[in-house]
Structures are given as structure tokens and as C-alpha cells.
Amino acid sequence: MTDAIESAKRTAAQKAVKENFDPSATHVGIGSGTTIVYVVEAIKEASTNPAIRFVPTGYQSRQNIVQAGLTPIAFDSLPDHVMLDIAFDGADEVDEELNCIKGGGACLFQEKLVAERAKKFVCVADYRKMQPRLLTNWPTIPIEVAPIAVPTVLHSLRVLGSSDPKLRTTLLEKSGPLKTDQDFYIVDAPFQTLLTSGDVAAGKGKGDGTDGKWEVNNLAQAIKELTGVLEVGIFSGVNGIEAEALRKKDGSTKAFGGQKPIAVYFGMQDGSVEVRKANE
Template identity: 60%
Template sequence: MPEEKTPDNDRIEAAKRKAAFKAVEEHFDSSMRFVGIGSGSTIVYGVEAIKTHLEKNPPADKHMNWFVPTGWNSRKVIEQAGLLPIAFDSLPGDAMLEVCFDGADEVDEELNCIKGGGACLFQEKLVACRSKKFVCIADYRKKQKRLLTKWPSIPIEVAPIAHASVLRELRIIGSPDAKLREHSMAKTGPIQTDQSFYIIDAPFKTLLSPQDVKDGKDGSGKDGQWDVDALAARIKMINGVLEVGLFHGMNGYETQAAGLQGGQKPVAVYFGEEDGEVSVSRAEQVADGTLDDSARAAIGRERS
């Protein structure tokens, strides 16, 4: 059933819209050639903000800006806004996306994310990792100290032929209640992604962060306790898994500093708060002085 409209919900939606406009204001300009657009209700506001920006600041060439969707739904949002979509596999081989705007199902205090609640995680990760920076837009309910605090499970995209064996291995590594995601009407069968793959939702214990591991906690899977990086790597090793809905590791500033392409983690997350305001968690704030000079230089170039 659709969510009932209440004054509180209206205020939250207004805050999400404000967060999207702030994110676009700080990370988008009309000279950008390729921009990634994610999936979900919050990103509708991001596209609205981009359209508004382009109307106020039209590019010199009306074919300057191309928008890369992460799935069928986001393509439709792009088209309905009158923007120009381009398929990921139609990008020039040497092209990088200037920025990718996307949402998240849950974000921890180190900006690791769970994504894939909308079944678009593989394409979302492709686009994020082809972007100079991933900027996340969410609401306050997605902000948690650790992943798997409120969001119940990790989405995993799997080959249909392998789903039973993947479920078996997930049980072995600590997720006894992993389930194949199905349509609400059982007769329609499993939900399929844009790649015609299935989605498995795998609950685990609340995940440790990389900082927890640095502090000496064991996230190797002993007694079912994993850290974000170790669990993502372990699930990706399972035969039949296409992608894991954990966005972790380096962000775009860090990959640029290392001479690499793109990063899975956002450089900033814009949260629409319950009181109607916007809060921002930024990578350099989270790092708390641990970014090296080259990463800080990348941030400086991006903001100059």
C-alpha cells in the first residue's frame, strides 16, 4: 500500500527535496558532460534540481549534458525531465562521469552504504565506479552508526541458475535466513533485475566498520561477525554472485589521488532531516585528518 500522506511525511519529503537541491548546487554545473543518475524516490528530487539548474544556467551547447541511468526506472525519470539519457555501454571508452547522484538504503558513520533495495545494485555500482565522485542523497532514517542496524539485509544480485547454491553458501558464512526476493504475488515468481538476474536478501549481524577493525575487533566472520570490507569480499567470491549491495572501500577523491578510476563510497551524503533541515556528512570530515596530501589536493581541485 502507498505510504499515507501526513504532515510529518510531507515535512520529510520537503527535507529530502531540500537535500537534493543542496547536493546538486554543490556538485553539479552546466559544463559537465556525463552525469550518473541513480534510482529511488529521493533521486527524483535530484533530477528536478538538475533540471532547475540547467534552466537557470543553460549550457552553451544544448547537447552538452548527458545523463547515465542505473536502470529502467532512472532512465524514465531522466526522460520525463526532458534531459538526455545515454546508456552506460554507449559512453566513450575513455570518458569518466563527473559525478553520480544516487540514494542509499542505509549509511554508516564512515559513509559505507547498503544499496539494492530497488534491485538496481549492479548498475548502480558500475556507474559509481565510473564517476569521479558519488554523491548520496537520503533521509535521516538511513543514517546509522553501523550498517545493518535498521536495514535488515544485504541485497545480492545472483545468476538465476545459481541462486540455490548461493543461498546454501550464505547459510554457511552466517546468514541462515537469506531469502530470494519475490514479487508480492507469489505466482509471478522472483523479482528480476535489469540484467534478468535474481536478488537475494541476506541478513547478517550488525556489521563492524573499518575503524572497528583498526581498533582490534575481529570482523573475519567468526561467530557470524563480519566487517564491511571482509563480508563484501567473501560474498563476491561465491560462484554465481554478480554483485553485492555493499558500497565500501575508497571514495572518488581517494581513487583520484591513487591514480585509479572511481570509488564505491560517496564523497558526501546529504540527509533530509526530520525537522525539515539538511545535514551533510563529508568524506574529509569522516576521515578526521587521515586523508593523505594527494587526496586533500583532489578535494581542493574539485572545489576550486
């Protein structure tokens, strides 16, 4: 099973890079997780441009970049006017509208910074991550929280309808809570399976939590508004292409791009790759 999953990840990564990586790019975002190892591997094989700068979403992704002989640059070193040409990242779960849950590896804040700074975000995953709705198979929403605010946030999450939110500990539990690259903690909050915007439009629920059911965007906003929350592991709203179109249309003051991928490449059990694209 493990070999099949790793093979699926590699196949998806190779196809995603082949169809989306431009060797003439100047800045490329590199996400976190086991699938991204294969993305970096594929980029190394395809890249003929030593001038490309790669922006990691955390310590692990920076190590992947360095070990591949590519050149990393810190996110906060980017000039104000520079957008990433593209960002590649994985996901813990993806629904039919390409909303994602991320943060299983505790890098969600920097992953969201990079995704929103990219002209387009391409997600790469294996078949286990492809689900009709978020919280179908993946059990919780990861949330990055200031340590002092953890008790308050846990209480507020219960009020929002989370059945049993918990502070994530390290693998060696006696070592205490897991710390992110920002020295924050991660809270994992279970909720009922989330509705899509299409579900709400079809009358399958209000999506505001009053009946126990939340729509993806509404829940993300409700959690983000809790004092002490740095970021929420729901990637929803618009994608980078849609964000750019909005800026051109109405002069939107939104600084950068969107959170959702423009496409998700799923490596399947049979060796094929299934691609879900925005608006398809």
C-alpha cells in the same frame, strides 16, 4: 509522516545539487529510487547546458531523465576514456564511514557500475538512512545472483553466517522471483550489524566472520567471491577522489573510480540538511 519524509528528500536533493552539480559537466550519472526524482528535478532547474548527457542506472532513472527533458545515454555507450563528472544516487543505509547498503530497488549492479565510473559520487537520502553502522535499521544485504546459482548461493550465505537469506519475490508473490534489468534474481541476506574498519582497528572484533561479526569490506569481498554472484549491495572501499589519487601515486591499474560517496546529504525531520563528508 510521508509528507515529512518526502520534504526531507527534496530538501536534501536541492542542497546536494546546489553544492555539487556543475552546469559545465559533460556526463552525469543518475541513480535509482524515490529520492533521485528530486535530484533530477533540481538538476533540471539548475541546468543551462543542453549538451550534458545523463547516464541512468536502470529503467526508472532513465524515465526520470527523459520526463525532465534531459538527454540520457546508455552506460555501455560511453567512450572508453570518458569518466562521469559526478554521479548522484540514494542509499538504503549509510554508516559513519560512508559505507552504503544499496539494492532495495534491485538496481545495485548498474548503480555500482555508474558509481565506479564517476570522478565523485554524491549520495542523497532522508534521515532514516543515517545510522552508525550498516544493518542497524536496514535488515539485509541485497545480492544480485544468476538464477541457476540461487540454491548454491543461499547455502553459501548461511555458511558465511547469514541467518535466513531469501530470494526476493515480486509484490504479487505468485508471479515468482523479482528480476533485475540483467534478468538476474535478488537474494536478501541478513547478517549481524556490520563493523567498520575503525571498529576492527579499535579491537572491537576481527571482522572476518569467525566470531559472527563481519567488517563491511570483508563481507562484501566474501560474498562477491561466491560463484553465481554478479554484485553485492555493499558500497565500500575507496571513493572516486581517493581512487584517482591512488592511480596518480602508484600507477594503479584499477580502471575507474571508487564505490563510496564523497559526501552524503541527509534531509532531516526539522527541515535542515546534515552533510557527512569523506574523511571528516
